[in-house]
Amino acid sequence: DIQMTQSPSSLSASVGDRVTITCQASQDISNYLNWYQQKPGKAPKLLIYDVSNLQTGVPSRFSGSGSGTDFTFTIYSLQPDDIATYYCQQYDDFFALTFGGGTKVEVK
């Protein structure tokens, strides 16, 4: 089974800062990588799909990149509304999903 290692597990940044989260797969997953935002008590929200594609309605300050086993999620200018936990997620040929452990983003 493919494992997804996400780091850091938490971070604290100031409004306006650039925030970067990484996700490493245990084997090549091509471009089968999505990113989600989850706020407390809410369902996850899809932000980025297939590594770098912005889901409709998602602000352009969110971005994704990478290939193979190493992927990066970036918030270019952190806003107060971005306080949440972020998850990477990969999918296999049968559409089974694996999530990273999550990164909790807080404001300094």
Place this chain on the structure above:
Amino acid sequence: QVQLVESGGGVVQPGRSLRLSCAASGFTFSSYGMHWVRQAPGKGLEWVAVIWYDGSKGYYADSVKGRFTISRDNSKNTLYLQMNSLSVDDTAVYFCARTYGTRPDYWGQGTLVTVSS
């Protein structure tokens, strides 16, 4: 607009069964694969199961294989998760999610299952 509404959660004793439902509206339910994903209190997301758009195939996480069954009734626009032999480790919020292509793009608000004696 797309809506997914889970129901059927509650408190159940270890070893007992529970069936969750996910009512879909706002899209052609029979055209989309569907997932169940769970989240234990204070923990991350864990995929549970997926079913293809026509119900012909279903796949499960190892942690629930042989105990849980995913199914759907496209005439009722409803997804199900039959959970048998429940253990305390199954305590979680259970979300249903629609798969658009390769991505779960819409999620329900979740239903809480608590397994406790």
